[in-house]
Amino acid sequence: MDRETELALVARLRGGDAGAFDAVYDAFNGRLFTFLLRLSRRREVADDLLEETWLRLVKHAGRLRADTRLLPWLFTVARNLHVSYIRSRALEDAGAAGLALWPVSPGSASPFEEAAANELERRIERALARLPRHAREVLLLVSVAGLSHADAAEVCGVTPDALRQRLSRARTALAHALDEHPSERAPVLGEVLP
C-alpha cells in the first residue's frame, strides 16, 4: 500500500468510513493473524487478539493522527495485546503445579508445524517456537511480517539500534536452536514466562 493511499484511508477511517476499514482489514489481516498465531501458537488466542486489535482500531479511528502509519500502529496494538495476554496468563498460572505444561502439552505441534510442507519448515517452526518471546517477536516482525527495522523498533518500543542488536541475537539463537535440536519437539516453558 503506497503512502498516498494509506493517508487517504486514514482520513476516511477518521470519518468512520466502513469501506476504508474493509480496505485496511483486507490489506493487513493476514499478516497480523500470522504474526499473532506464531507468537501465541494457539489459534483461538490468535483469533481473540486479532479481533481485539481490529476493535481497537475502530475505537480509536476518530482520534488517529492524519499521518498515522497503519502497519506499525496495528502491529504495536497486536504485540501489546499479546504481552498483556501472556502477563495475565502467567499470573493466573503462577500457582499451578503444571506451569511447564502450559500452553501446549509437550509433543503437541503448533498449527504451523502441522501444516508445514517439509521437514526444514517444520524444524524452523519448532526452533522459532523455542526462542524467548523477545527474540521470536523481532524475527517475526522483521523477517516474516516484513516490517522495516525502524517500524519494528517502533512496535517493540526500542530504538532502531537496540532493535538491530535484538535481531542479531535472535538470529544467532535461532541458528543455535536449529543446530541443537534437529528433530525434537519444542519445549513450551520459555513461551509462558515474560
Next chain:
Amino acid sequence: MNDPLLERLAALPSATPRPVRARRVRARCHRALGRRRPRPVNRWRRATQYWPHVVAGLAGIYFAETVRQVLGVWGIL
C-alpha cells in the same frame, strides 16, 4: 536481506483466519464504526449553543443604558 536463514523465515507459509470468524469480526467493527460516526447536529442544539452570547450581549446593553441613565440624573451627561 542476504541472510539465508532470515530468507527461509520470510518464506514460511502465512496463515488465514477462519472465514466465519473473519466475517464476524468485520461485522462487529462495522457496527462499532456506525455507532461512533458523528451524528448531525440538530437545529435546536445549534440554536441553544448561541444563547449565552445573546444573553451576555443583552446584559451589556442593559448595563450601558443603566450607566447612561445614572450619569444623566447626576447631570454629567
